[in-house]
Amino acid sequence: MDSLKAYYEELGVDGKVYDYAQKVEHGLKTRFEKMDEIAQINQLKVLRAMQKNKVAEAHLSGTTGYGYNDIGREAIEGVYADVFGTEDALVRPQITCGTHALGLAMGAVLRPGDEILAISGKPYDTLEEVIGIREAKGSLAEYGITYAQVDLLEDGEFDYDGIQKAAGSRTKLIHIQRSKGYASRKTLSVEQIGKVISFLRTLNPNWIIMVDNCYGEFVEELEPSDVGADMTVGSLIKNPGGGLAPIGGYICGRKDLIELCAYRLTTPGLGKEVGATLGTNRLLLQGIFMAPVVVNAALKGAVFAANLYEKLGFTVIPNGTESRHDIIQAVELEDPKKLIAFCEGIQKASPVDSYVTPEPWAMPGYDSDVIMAAGTFVSGSSIELSADGPMKEPYAVYFQGGLTYPHAKYGIVMSLQRMIEKDLIDFQ
Numbered sequence: 001m002d003s004l005k006a007y008y009e010e011l012g013v014d015g016k017v018y019d020y021a022q023k024v025e026h027g028l029k030t031r032f033e034k035m036d037e038i039a040q041i042n043q044l045k046v047l048r049a050m051q052k053n054k055v056a057e058a059h060l061s062g063t064t065g066y067g068y069n070d071i072g073r074e075a076i077e078g079v080y081a082d083v084f085g086t087e088d089a090l091v092r093p094q095i096t097c098g099t100h101a102l103g104l105a106m107g108a109v110l111r112p113g114d115e116i117l118a119i120s121g122k123p124y125d126t127l128e129e130v131i132g133i134r135e136a137k138g139s140l141a142e143y144g145i146t147y148a149q150v151d152l153l154e155d156g157e158f159d160y161d162g163i164q165k166a167a168g169s170r171t172k173l174i175h176i177q178r179s180k181g182y183a184s185r186k187t188l189s190v191e192q193i194g195k196v197i198s199f200l201r202t203l204n205p206n207w208i209i210m211v212d213n214c215y216g217e218f219v220e221e222l223e224p225s226d227v228g229a230d231m232t233v234g235s236l237i238k239n240p241g242g243g244l245a246p247i248g249g250y251i252c253g254r255k256d257l258i259e260l261c262a263y264r265l266t267t268p269g270l271g272k273e274v275g276a277t278l279g280t281n282r283l284l285l286q287g288i289f290m291a292p293v294v295v296n297a298a299l300k301g302a303v304f305a306a307n308l309y310e311k312l313g314f315t316v317i318p319n320g321t322e323s324r325h326d327i328i329q330a331v332e333l334e335d336p337k338k339l340i341a342f343c344e345g346i347q348k349a350s351p352v353d354s355y356v357t358p359e360p361w362a363m364p365g366y367d368s369d370v371i372m373a374a375g376t377f378v379s380g381s382s383i384e385l386s387a388d389g390p391m392k393e394p395y396a397v398y399f400q401g402g403l404t405y406p407h408a409k410y411g412i413v414m415s416l417q418r419m420i421e422k423d424l425i426d427f428q
């Protein structure tokens with residue numbers, strides 16, 4: 001008697017779909033073992049930082065009002081700085097999301113007349129208005145900060161010649177985005193980022209190098225900050241919050257730059273000294289403690305899905321065997337009905353809102369309808385299992401997350417089950 005199979009069947013998965021999933025999973029054993037090793041390294045890295053900062057019970061509660069002398073907040077920032085190997089860190093519930101953290105970092109260190117040079121192509125969609133690539137009130141462009149861009153080469157490498165040509169006397173901040181986001185390029189490895197940073201230093205050692213680290217934390221042994229980035233930036237409702245952080249963003253980096261970021265977040269003079277944490281300290285600390293294994297679960301889910309769908313003939317990005325540098329998985333479904341069915345399956349497998357049916361709708365900022373599936377504990381959290389896709393060619397679904405591997409696996413199996421139920425796929 002296969003008791004796991006019985007549970008799967010009870011939860012709506014046909015026996016033959018389950019058998020296929022088991023076969024795919026079995027083939028991933030060695031791959032998963034390597035990923036477990038990275039998780040162990042990162043877990044110890046986080047533990048070491050917590051011990052070094054003497055995290056104590058008294059750090060787990062928070063402050064109200066001005067938030068002076070919030071020792072928990074100080075411990076969290078110490079832990080982040082040590083995990084990322086930086087001089088200092090700004091980790092706050094007042095940083096509302098990843099976009100805010102990135103906008104804050106750029107706004108803090110740039111002055112009128114300075115230029116941003118993006119060297120991994122166009123930044124994530126929401127940053128277009130922050131920078132002023134798309135006209136927007138209050139953008140950095142309105143403050144006289146200009147923008148230049150160099151795309152990655154066809155093979156996904158940095159365009160070293162292009163960078164050298166595009167850089168000028170006003171270049172002040174280099175923007176690098178590790179994850180591909182919704183672009184079709186490859187995600188950058190930390191090694192690639194380190195190599196380009198060494199090159200940038202030979203051109204001008206004073207440039208401020210900022211890496212958008214969203215979705216990349218704890219995927220590899222090293223972070224961009226370990227290979228020379230001046231500011232490494234991300235969201236706490238993605239990887240480093242471990243699914244527990246209810247809000248927040250982080251900036252880890254050089255002490256002088258973190259000070260400017262703190263002055264920008266609060267005010268000159270007050271800086272890091274204020275900012276009540278309102279009871280979030282325990283969740284941020286426990287979140288980063290859990291993050292290495294949560295990211296490991298999400299990564300296993302992504303690799304499992306890539307292999308499950310690749311063997312059925314779909315184009316998957318990254319493919320089933322490629323090395324991983326973020327937790328995003330894309331599957332090109334080539335059919336609007338399949339895209340909808342995929343999202344329905346993910347939704348049905350959710351711990352929250354499992355009875356809801358996702359439908360495509362017109363979202364601001366997108367040129368086609370978008371369908372999204374998410375049943376998360378933290379609203380919009382994408383370290384929790386979630387999927388979305390624009391309703392246009394090639395009908396690709398982007399999905400990510402999974403706080404536990406058993407849940408990620410079940411959700412992915414359900415996405416396939418749903419396509420089979422709706423007769424969209426030939427499966428024997």
Ligand SMILES: *Cc1c(COP(=O)(O)O)cnc(C)c1O
Nearest residue numbers: 097098099124179181212214235
């Ligand atoms: C998610 C993401 C952002 C923006 O983060 P939000 O929290 O959604 O504002 C920026 N860059 C990348 C690469 C991302 O994945």
